[in-house]
Amino acid sequence: MLQIYCPYCKQTREEEEFSYAGEAHIKRPSDPQAASDKEWGDYLFFRKNPRGIHHEMWQHSAGCRRYFNVIRNTVTYEVLESYPMGTSPSEQPAHAATISTAGELQ
Amino acid sequence: MEKYSLFKLFNHARTYNENWQRAWRSPVPKSDYDVVIVGGGGHGLATAYYLAKVHGITNVAVVEKGYLGGGNTARNTTIIRSNYLWDEAAQLYELSLKLWEGLSQELNFNVMFSQRGVLNLGHTLQDMRDIQRRVNANRLNGIDGVVLSTAEVQARVPLMNCSPNARYPILGASWQPRGGTARHDAVAWGYARGADALGVDLIQQTEVTGIRRHNGAVVGVETANGFIGARKVACVTAGNSGVMAAMAGLRLPIESRPLQALVSEPLKPCLDTVVMSNAVHGYISQSDKGDLVVGAGVDSYNGYGQRGSFNVIEHTLQAICELFPSFSRVRMNRHWGGIVDTCPDACPIISKTPVEGLFFNCGWGTGGFKATPGSGYVFADTVANDRPHPLAEAFNIDRFYSGALIDEHGAAGVAH
Ligand SMILES: Cc1cc2nc3c(=O)[nH]c(=O)nc-3n(C[C@H](O)[C@H](O)[C@H](O)COP(=O)(O)OP(=O)(O)OC[C@H]3O[C@@H](n4cnc5c(N)ncnc54)[C@H](O)[C@@H]3O)c2cc1C
Ligand SMILES: [Zn+2]
Numbered sequence: 001m002l003q004i005y006c007p008y009c010k011q012t013r014e015e016e017e018f019s020y021a022g023e024a025h026i027k028r029p030s031d032p033q034a035a036s037d038k039e040w041g042d043y044l045f046f047r048k049n050p051r052g053i054h055h056e057m058w059q060h061s062a063g064c065r066r067y068f069n070v071i072r073n074t075v076t077y078e079v080l081e082s083y084p085m086g087t088s089p090s091e092q093p094a095h096a097a098t099i100s101t102a103g104e105l106q
Numbered sequence: 107m108e109k110y111s112l113f114k115l116f117n118h119a120r121t122y123n124e125n126w127q128r129a130w131r132s133p134v135p136k137s138d139y140d141v142v143i144v145g146g147g148g149h150g151l152a153t154a155y156y157l158a159k160v161h162g163i164t165n166v167a168v169v170e171k172g173y174l175g176g177g178n179t180a181r182n183t184t185i186i187r188s189n190y191l192w193d194e195a196a197q198l199y200e201l202s203l204k205l206w207e208g209l210s211q212e213l214n215f216n217v218m219f220s221q222r223g224v225l226n227l228g229h230t231l232q233d234m235r236d237i238q239r240r241v242n243a244n245r246l247n248g249i250d251g252v253v254l255s256t257a258e259v260q261a262r263v264p265l266m267n268c269s270p271n272a273r274y275p276i277l278g279a280s281w282q283p284r285g286g287t288a289r290h291d292a293v294a295w296g297y298a299r300g301a302d303a304l305g306v307d308l309i310q311q312t313e314v315t316g317i318r319r320h321n322g323a324v325v326g327v328e329t330a331n332g333f334i335g336a337r338k339v340a341c342v343t344a345g346n347s348g349v350m351a352a353m354a355g356l357r358l359p360i361e362s363r364p365l366q367a368l369v370s371e372p373l374k375p376c377l378d379t380v381v382m383s384n385a386v387h388g389y390i391s392q393s394d395k396g397d398l399v400v401g402a403g404v405d406s407y408n409g410y411g412q413r414g415s416f417n418v419i420e421h422t423l424q425a426i427c428e429l430f431p432s433f434s435r436v437r438m439n440r441h442w443g444g445i446v447d448t449c450p451d452a453c454p455i456i457s458k459t460p461v462e463g464l465f466f467n468c469g470w471g472t473g474g475f476k477a478t479p480g481s482g483y484v485f486a487d488t489v490a491n492d493r494p495h496p497l498a499e500a501f502n503i504d505r506f507y508s509g510a511l512i513d514e515h516g517a518a519g520v521a522h
Pocket of ligand 1: 145146147148149169171174175176178179181184185186314442445472474477
């Protein structure tokens with residue numbers, strides 16, 4: 001069970017309160033009319049899908065209902081940092097220490 | 107290859123079964139192959155087998171980071187059926203089902219293919235309309251299927267709660283009599299033994315760590331045990347496909363997620379078919395050993411940890427207990443996860459890539475076990491002839507740019 005920190009509610013809660021919303025920081029083609037099939041395909045379907053550190057979006061669906069970004073390790077399932085939409089992650093993952101306690105990683 | 111037969115069994119029994127030939131060799135890799143297949147799961151081994159058997163290409167190595175068939179091949183709930191909605195998918199899975207029907211003889215290895223039939227339950231009016239439509243489409247494609255009423259479902263599965271008072275009453279089902287289950291390990295072992303006998307080198311405990319290219323064409327793979335040269339490289343690595351693609355500087359429309367399953371303590375025979383439900387989300391069958399095999403849903407988020415979320419398991423067992431109230435007292439024995447390669451349209455990618463000589467067969471996601479023979483068959487043909495097999499053409503990666511997706515979420519909704 002993941003333990004996820006909501007940067008708006010400022011609370012760490014169980015994953016069941018949240019909905020996953022896919023890879024973060026994907027930019028929609030800035031000029032949609034001019035975008036090629038290749039650009040649309042890449043935007044819509046192709047993903048990094050890394051084994052390791054992943055930047056992803058979650059929604060606090062059973063809480064404040066807002067979207068935010070999370071950095072998570074897809075192998076250890078450690079949630080390293082949460083940060084609001086439109087911001088960049090800090091260099092030092094702020095919440096890693098509180099969340100990475102053993103046993104919380106599943 | 108030592109042919110298995112009743113006579114052989116008898117003969118070996120006389121010598122205390124001490125002289126059976128090993129099922130395959132453990133060769134030292136050669137420096138160079140015509141084709142290197144990355145991934146020794148069912149699909150990779152089937153590809154190797156058909157490359158050698160059908161196309162006469164025997165200078166082939168299968169490079170596996172763990173042991174043969176230790177990935178999703180060993181972790182799935184072994185449901186086999188071909189009742190997919192769209193022509194392209196239906197034909198591919200039906201080719202596979204036909205190959206299953208002769209596979210034990212073909213491989214001289216008992217894959218325990220059991221055509222005990224597959225039920226897909228409908229719980230709402232819309233479910234039933236979708237089932238009607240899918241069964242009609244199947245029959246137009248020459249695939250067996252019938253729509254059953256609630257009473258007919260109850261007659262087939264007496265233990266199931268078909269009462270109108272159920273939380274999600276069963277209004278009917280689609281029924282594919284030729285569907286069923288098979289023994290997962292046996293499939294991998296059968297193909298491995300067959301491929302080995304035809305000269306394919308099966309190289310285990312060797313992780314591929316890089317794909318070496320020269321002038322836009324593949325020249326071999328870097329492995330934990332050194333470089334292996336290859337004219338063609340075929341990646342069949344399921345949940346790890348995104349990582350493989352990144353080695354060649356490519357991205358795929360695939361996300362890797364944990365899918366879980368559990369088995370119970372062994373019981374006396376009580377369920378002689380496969381029951382699946384999209385709406386309450388559970389699927390269940392009973393293995394020949396007697397344990398109930400239960401499959402759960404896929405996790406909502408990406409992960410490579412080969413374990414999943416507990417709430418998903420809880421949800422599935424609720425669904426199973428709702429369908430089979432008497433199973434609520436059954437104890438679960440083991441539980442595990444596998445990393446499945448989910449694709450946006452719930453269909454596989456069988457494709458060449460922009461890198462010359464590099465091929466991918468992936469994206470089977472939650473439902474590729476049933477496709478093992480067919481996938482290997484069309485992929486071997488694709489690799490051997492440098493062009494898609496006619497049945498693989500629609501599964502080209504270009505569909506994510508052209509928009510010609512094959513949306514099988516309906517038929518693959520419960521994932522298998
Ligand atoms: C819980 C669960 C239930 C399922 N139930 C069903 C079902 O009922 N019916 C159905 O049809 N399908 C089902 N599936 C899906 C099915 O298991 C898969 O689609 C299918 O087995 C994929 O086969 P494969 O040979 O491609 O993959 P795998 O068996 O996973 O083989 C891939 C191999 O590649 C190897 N590999 C990966 N990276 C490297 C590397 N870098 N170097 C070397 N080797 C590498 C891995 O070790 C692995 O052995 C289920 C899956 C799961 C997890
Ligand atoms: Zn919140």
